[in-house]
Amino acid sequence: MLYFINDYSEGATPEILDKLQESNLSKQAGYGSDEFCISAKEKIKEAIKTDAEIFFVSGGTQANKIVIGSILKNYEGVIAADTGHISVHEAGAIENTGHKVFGLKSENGKLAADTVKRFCRDFYADVNHEHMVYPGMVYISQPTEYGTLYSKNELEEIRSVCAEYNIPFFIDGARLAYALGSSECDTGLEDIARLCDVFYIGGTKCGALIGEAIVFTNKRLSKHFFTDMKLFGAVLAKGRLLGIQFDTLFSNDLYKKLGKKGVDAAMKIKKALIEKEYELYIDSPTNQQFIVVDDVTRDRLSKDIGFGFMETLSNGKHVIRFCTSWATENEDVERLISIL
Incomplete structure (x- = not known):
């Protein structure tokens, strides 16, 4: 998972x-x-x-x-x-x-x-x-x-x-x-x-x-x-x-470096989401990426990926979130993209 x-x-x-x-x-x-x-x-x-x-x-x-x-x-x-x-x-x-x-x-x-x-x-x-x-x-x-x-x-x-x-x-x-x-x-x-x-x-x-x-x-x-x-x-x-x-x-610029690592991983995921024609809920330039999915897609993704649930829209679709961090590894990003 x-x-x-x-x-x-x-x-x-x-x-x-x-x-x-x-x-x-x-x-x-x-x-x-x-x-x-x-x-x-x-x-x-x-x-x-x-x-x-x-x-x-x-x-x-x-x-x-x-x-x-x-x-x-x-x-x-x-x-x-x-x-x-x-x-x-x-x-x-x-x-x-x-x-x-x-x-x-x-x-x-x-x-x-x-x-x-x-x-x-x-x-x-x-x-x-x-x-x-x-x-x-x-x-x-x-x-x-x-x-x-x-x-x-x-x-x-x-x-x-x-x-x-x-x-x-x-x-x-x-x-x-x-x-x-x-x-x-x-x-x-x-x-x-x-x-x-x-x-x-x-x-x-x-x-x-x-x-x-x-x-x-x-x-x-x-x-x-x-x-x-x-x-x-x-x-x-x-x-x-x-x-x-x-x-x-706050030594050796570590705080900013950790933030950049998380954002870089999120931008790679965002690029893949766009290429795979997922609907972005909002255009986020940071470590949280939000997409709109139907029940079938949500259930399929949840078998292999833990993600955050944000809200259910009036049309019955759902807003879910992929959140990266200072510790996100490229291997996990690549696996996520392959599942998408």
Whole structure:
């Protein structure tokens, strides 16, 4: 059986495992004060080319919940795409903090600046808006849940709307390595850091065993964030586990290399899908490829391939996903193509 279900089926890149083994018996301070966390933070700041407050947590939903829950006032909600992770795949984690998610209509998984501006404008135009939940943040994912990418211009436009309404801009980077690894991506880490107030660098889906690095470039928003992490149960006594991994990922350009490997494998699959005349559901330039299939094709492929199910369309056909990762081998890609 071939596995193209997700990008976290494997463990961790060998470089991380080697470093964990090598440092296993070294005595370190706890709670993120160890030398590895300190070193990782410095390397990340060097990569984004600006100062920042950086915190490590174990997973993406945890990162989203703590960031949003710690920044928003109790009468505020967060604006997101209707296909965004916090809108559909986090079991109400954000709502559990007492904050509403405003799921606005997206196109190709992306939230347009005009959509955000219209929502905010209409909110403040309502004479009863003081009786309502305020828009208090904009959240997007780069890449999106459908593998698409925001251009630098699109990010700048969203940033401009956020500045106009004085609300922070938060970018979920759970798969950020696969954005950076795409030839169609015109934004680097320094651009992400410049254009938003807070973002996180995904490790779990990008070569680490676990871990996300939350980066506050607007340091005013990070006041008492460590205490909020503790409140949400996110502070690891053995913080070194996360520090070692990000210290390794940000050595020798490994993070970007891992992302590019995953994207290169996905582009080979995409080319074969087009040549074999499969219907692409969306034009994704990253590690997730989506196609539309009927029952017969779905059942045939599922005999030999593990893939992700996304949704059933109104015509009865299904959207399925092939997802590559930092660990995808060319041999598996070739076998997949032969089965297609």
